[in-house]
Each structure stands twice: as structure tokens, then as C-alpha cells.
Amino acid sequence: MPKGFPITVTLTAQELSRVEAAPRQYKPHELTWIHRRAAAQGHVWTEEELRERGLPLYWSKAWVAEQLAQGHSHAEIAINAGGYQVMAVSRHVRHVHGFEFVQQLSPQEQQAIRQRIAEGATRTQVMQEFKLSEFGAGRYFQIEGALKELELRFIQEADRLRWPASREDVSRILFEGVKHRADNWATERIKRGWLLRVKPGVYDLGPQAPRLPAPGVEVHAPENEEL
Structure with a gap:
């Protein structure tokens, strides 16, 4: 077959910069390899790094903690993370991050739990006052700890500016x-x-x-x- 005419595409410096900065698309086996390699090195994923590289947001424990604190289900987290399979996200949330599923409470109840934790309430007190299981109360302590870490990092960043x-x-x-x-x-x-x-x-x-x-x-x- 005869060859067609060659086509030349000219990009401005700004357009080329956007193309080069765009995150790449990964295949499933590439994502598995990246995550296992990072886990072996003890790497802690941040939301910014995951967004920059086009990787699943649910790899960030702090991001998942915030999603759970907002009352999102595992299905909603899968959608917010970029449309990944719910079962895969749910396994990661439970087995990698250690967040066990508990009954969803209203935003007012969740805020009341966070307030009691900030006041110094123990896990036993939170269990008794809000009728939570040990795992349920423990999840809120985990979430609060992750959010405090995120807030502390922001304070340190803000102090540099x-x-x-x-x-x-x-x-x-x-x-x-x-x-x-x-x-x-x-x-x-x-x-x-x-x-x-x-x-x-x-x-x-x-x-x-x-x-x-x-x-x-x-x-x-x-x-x-x-x-």
C-alpha cells in the first residue's frame, strides 16, 4: 500500500510541559510491582505523590482515613480513588491499612467521637459512651491519629512559607x-x-x-x- 503523507505536530513549550507532566497509565501487573516494591522499602505514600504519578489514591492511609472520617463506604472510596474495583479497595483498606469495617454513624455522632478523643477519652470510655465494639472504637482512634499526622505536616509546611x-x-x-x-x-x-x-x-x-x-x-x- 502506498505510504501516506508525513504529519508534523508542533507543540508550544507550555503544551509540551503539560504532556510531559501528565501521569502515565499503568497496567495491573505494573501497579502490583510498584506497590510491593514500595512496601518492601517501607515507603509511606502521600496523596500528592499518588496524584502526581497517577497511582491509586487508596494507597495513602491518611487519604483513606479522611474518607472514612467523612462517612464514605468502601464503594464510595473506590470511586473517589479513581474508579477501582470495590473488593480490591476493601481488602486494601482492611488488610493493608488496618481499618476494620464498622457501622456508619451520622456526621454528628462521628464529630462527637472525635471531640471525645481530642478531650483525652480512653478507648473503653468511647466504647461505652457510643456503644461501639473494640474494633469500632479502635478505628476512630486510628483515623484521628492519621488526621493529626496530616495536620502536623501541614503546620510544618506552612511554617516554611x-x-x-x-x-x-x-x-x-x-x-x-x-x-x-x-x-x-x-x-x-x-x-x-x-x-x-x-x-x-x-x-x-x-x-x-x-x-x-x-x-x-x-x-x-x-x-x-x-x-
Whole structure:
């Protein structure tokens, strides 16, 4: 057959940058290999890294903890993570992250449990007050611990920036100049109410941003009991 005419496609520098920055698509066996290799090295996945590389969000324990704290079921988490199989996500949530399934409570009940944990209530007290099993109460202590870790990391990141901070500042100081990582970071924290977009490319701390307690204020850390 005769060959067709060659086609030349010209991209601007900005278009080429977007193409190069786009996360790749992985085959199932590639995902398995990546996860096993990371687990063997003790790697802890963050939401930003997973989004940047186009990997399943449910690999992040902190992200799953936040989804559970919002009352999402395993099916909803599978959808929010990128449309993965529910059974695979459910096994990962239970066996890898250690979050056992418990009866879903109302947002008000979940907030009341978190408040009691923040006040220093023990697991036994939470079990008795909210009629939860040992596993059920333990899950809320796990979730609270993971969210506290995420909040602490944000406090440390925010302390490195001068507010209001520009997109360029966030990129340069936190992500070695990689701007799409800075964009992902800012987008997720705006959703949580931790940041405000005061104008295009400029952010400030939001009203719900985690902050270190004032000197002299007692802080109760969540229990670190084994399930």
C-alpha cells in the first residue's frame, strides 16, 4: 500500500510541559510491582505523590482515613480513588491499612467521637459512651491519629512559607520548583478549608487551617493501642 503523507505536530513549550507532566497509565501487573516494591522499602505514600504519578489514591492511609472520617463506604472510596474495583479497595483498606469495617454513624455522632478523643477519652470510655465494639472504637482512634499526622505536616509546611504565599513560593520552597505538585498540594488544602485563594496564583491560610496550640494549652494525643 502506498505510504501516506508525513504529519508534523508542533507543540508550544507550555503544551509540551503539560504532556510531559501528565501521569502515565499503568497496567495491573505494573501497579502490583510498584506497590510491593514500595512496601518492601517501607515507603509511606502521600496523596500528592499518588496524584502526581497517577497511582491509586487508596494507597495513602491518611487519604483513606479522611474518607472514612467523612462517612464514605468502601464503594464510595473506590470511586473517589479513581474508579477501582470495590473488593480490591476493601481488602486494601482492611488488610493493608488496618481499618476494620464498622457501622456508619451520622456526621454528628462521628464529630462527637472525635471531640471525645481530642478531650483525652480512653478507648473503653468511647466504647461505652457510643456503644461501639473494640474494633469500632479502635478505628476512630486510628483515623484521628492519621488526621493529626496530616495536620502536623501541614503546620510544618506552612511554617516554611511567608503568607500570603504565591504559587511560585510554594513550588520553590516545598517542591523543588515542580509547579504541578504545588498546584495539587494547594488544591487539596483549599478543599479542606486550610487555604484560601486570595487571587490567581496567591494563597493565604484559611479559617480551618491547623495551627499549633497556644503555649500552656494541654494537648491530648490519641491512644496508640494495638487492635
